[in-house]
Amino acid sequence: MxxxxxxxxxxxxxxxxxxxxxxxxxxxxxxxxxxQPTPTLKALPAQATPAASAPGEAVSLTExxxxxxxxxxxxxxxxxxxxxxxxxxxxxxxxxxxxxxxxxxxxxxxxxxxxxxxxxxxxxxxxxxxxxxxxxxxxxxxxxxxxxxxxxxxxxxxxxxxxxxxxxxxxxxxxxxxxxxxxxxxxxxxxxxxxxxxxxxxxxxxxxxxxxxxxxxxxxxxxxxxxxxxxxxxxxxxxxxxxxSSTDTGxxxxxxxxxxxxxxxxxxxxxxxxxxxxxEYPYLGITSQDELSLFLAEELKLPQTSGAYVTSVRTDSPADKAGIRGGSVETTIPDLLSGGDLIIAVDGQPVQVFGDLLSYLMTSKSPGDSIVLTILRDGEQKEVTVILGKRP
Structure with missing residues (x-):
C-alpha cells in the first residue's frame, strides 16, 4: 500500500x-x-412473485x-x-x-x-x-x-x-x-x-x-x-x-x-x-488540489469552488515553460499555498475538478500535443497554450 x-x-x-x-x-x-450501437433494452415490468411450480417443472426466467x-x-x-x-x-x-x-x-x-x-x-x-x-x-x-x-x-x-x-x-x-x-x-x-x-x-x-x-x-x-x-x-x-475493514485473514x-x-x-x-x-502518457507538470471545498476556496481567496487549483509547478515542466503559476503565499493550512492559477477549462471543455482535466489528457492527448488551458489568475481569466511532454 x-x-x-x-x-x-x-x-x-x-x-x-x-x-x-x-x-x-x-x-x-x-x-x-x-x-456497434448498444441494443436498446425494453423497460422491465415489476417482477411478480412466481407461482409455485410442480416438482420437476422448469421455472421461466424474467426478461x-x-x-x-x-x-x-x-x-x-x-x-x-x-x-x-x-x-x-x-x-x-x-x-x-x-x-x-x-x-x-x-x-x-x-x-x-x-x-x-x-x-x-x-x-x-x-x-x-x-x-x-x-x-x-x-x-x-x-x-x-x-x-x-x-x-x-x-x-x-x-x-x-x-x-x-x-x-x-x-x-x-x-x-x-x-x-x-x-x-x-x-x-x-x-x-x-x-x-x-x-x-x-x-x-x-x-x-x-x-x-x-x-x-x-x-x-x-x-x-x-x-x-x-x-x-x-x-x-x-x-x-x-x-x-x-478486513477479514480474519487480512x-x-x-x-x-x-x-x-x-x-x-x-x-x-x-x-x-x-x-x-x-x-507514454502526456505530462503537464503541476501539483493540483483534487477538489475544492468552500473552506479551501475561501482560504485560497478563489472566486469559485470549481476548477483544478495549481498548488505547485515542476521546474522546467511543460506547465512551467508555459508560465502556469503555483501557489506562493502561506495560508493557515500547512503545506497549502495561495496565489496559484485555477484551471477552469481545457480546450474549451469545463474543468469542475482535477479528475476532469486528468481524464481529458489521458484519453484524448499524447506527448507533443498542445492544449489550451483557461485559467483564473488574480481575478482575471486568461488562456495559456501548453505543449505536453511525456511523464519523466
Whole structure:
C-alpha cells in the first residue's frame, strides 16, 4: 500500500488520494473493433412473485434474468483466472481474452513479481503464460498465451464515454478463488482518480484518471476481470475497492465502492503495449488540489469552488515553460499555498475538478500535443497554450 499524500501530482500526471484497497485478478480484453450501437433494452415490468411450480417443472426466467443469463453464457468463456508464483508465495486474479493472438489483459498488480504464471479458462484448459508488457501508470498488463485461436473467445471493448451513472453493469472474475463468479451493480460515478503504481522522482506517485466507480461486488481475486455493460461489452477493468475493514485473514472487505480502469484508457493503451511494449502518457507538470471545498476556496481567496487549483509547478515542466503559476503565499493550512492559477477549462471543455482535466489528457492527448488551458489568475481569466511532454 502506498503512502498517501494530501495533494494530487498532476505534473506527473498527479498523485491520487484514493486508496488501492485490494489486489484483484486479470482478464484479457477482446480485439478493438468498430463499435456497434448498444441494443436498446425494453423497460422491465415489476417482477411478480412466481407461482409455485410442480416438482420437476422448469421455472421461466424474467426478461431481465434472461438477459443476464445469456450475457454470462456468451462472455464467461472469454474470462480467465490467473495464478502466479512469486518469491514470497502465490497469488491469483482475473483477466480477459483480448484477441485471437492469445493476448490477455489484466492488472499489473496481479502479475507483479510473478516467477511462474498460469492462465485458467472456463473450459478447464490451463496453460502457462508470459508477461508481454506492463503499464504501472494505469495498472495494466498484457499476458501472452500459446492457445489455438479456435479455443479463444475475445471480448469486445465498449465505449466507456457512453456510460451513464445508474446504468447496470456486470463484473465477472475470480473473487477469493471462486472462478467464473458474476456480480451485478450500477455505474456509481465516472472520472474518478486513483494513485498509480509508478513512483515519481520526488517520492510521490503519478495519478491514474478516467476511473469508473461501481457498486458491483468486487473482492480480492476480481482484479483484472472485466466490467461489462448489458450488451456484453467490456467497459472497464476491475482494479480496486475502497474499504475500511478486513477479514480474519487480512483480506479487504467489499463496501460497495469499487473502481475500474475505463475501456477508453484500454483502447488507447493496450494496442500500443502489444506493439511497442510501453505507452507514454502526456505530462503537464503541476501539483493540483483534487477538489475544492468552500473552506479551501475561501482560504485560497478563489472566486469559485470549481476548477483544478495549481498548488505547485515542476521546474522546467511543460506547465512551467508555459508560465502556469503555483501557489506562493502561506495560508493557515500547512503545506497549502495561495496565489496559484485555477484551471477552469481545457480546450474549451469545463474543468469542475482535477479528475476532469486528468481524464481529458489521458484519453484524448499524447506527448507533443498542445492544449489550451483557461485559467483564473488574480481575478482575471486568461488562456495559456501548453505543449505536453511525456511523464519523466
Amino acid at each position: 502506498k503512502n498517501k499524500i494530501p495533494w494530487i501530482l498532476l505534473a506527473i500526471l498527479l498523485i491520487a488520494t484514493t486508496t488501492l484497497a485490494c489486489r484483484l485478478s486479470p482478464f484479457a480484453a477482446s480485439p478493438i473493433t468498430t463499435l 431481465r434474468d434472461q438477459i443476464l443469463a445469456d450475457l454470462y453464457d456468451r462472455v464467461s468463456p472469454g474470462v480467465v483466472s490467473i495464478r502466479i508464483i512469486t518469491q514470497d508465495g502465490s497469488g491469483q486474479g482475473s483477466g480477459f481474452v483480448y484477441d485471437q493472438e492469445g493476448h490477455i489483459v489484466t492488472n499489473y498488480h496481479v502479475v507483479e513479481g510473478a516467477q511462474e504464471l498460469e492462465v485458467d479458462f472456463s473450459s478447464g484448459q490451463k496453460v502457462h503464460g508470459d508477461i508481454l508488457a506492463t503499464d504501472l501508470d494505469s495498472d495494466l498488463a498484457i499476458i501472452q498465451v500459446d492457445v489455438p485461436a479456435a479455443d479463444l473467445t475475445p471480448l469486445t471493448l465498449g465505449d466507456s464515454d457512453q456510460l451513464h451513472v445508474g446504468q447496470t453493469v456486470v463484473a465477472i472474475g475470480n473473487p477469493f478463488g471462486l472462478s467464473g463468479t458474476m456480480t451485478i451493480g450500477i455505474v456509481s460515478a465516472k472520472g474518478r482518480t486513483l494513485e498509480s503504481l509508478r513512483e515519481a522522482d520526488n517520492n510521490a506517485y503519478f495519478t491514474a484518471g478516467d476511473i469508473i466507480q461501481t457498486d458491483a461486488a468486487i473482492n480480492p481475486g476480481n482484479s483484472g476481470g472485466p466490467l461489462l455493460n448489458l450488451a456484453g461489452e467490456v467497459i472497464g477493468l476491475n482494479r480496486a475497492i475502497r474499504t475500511e 483480506e479487504p472487505v467489499n463496501t460497495g465502492i469499487g473502481f475500474a480502469i475505463s475501456s477508453k484508457i484500454m483502447s488507447r493503451v493496450v494496442p500500443v503495449l502489444i506493439k511497442d511494449g510501453k505507452y
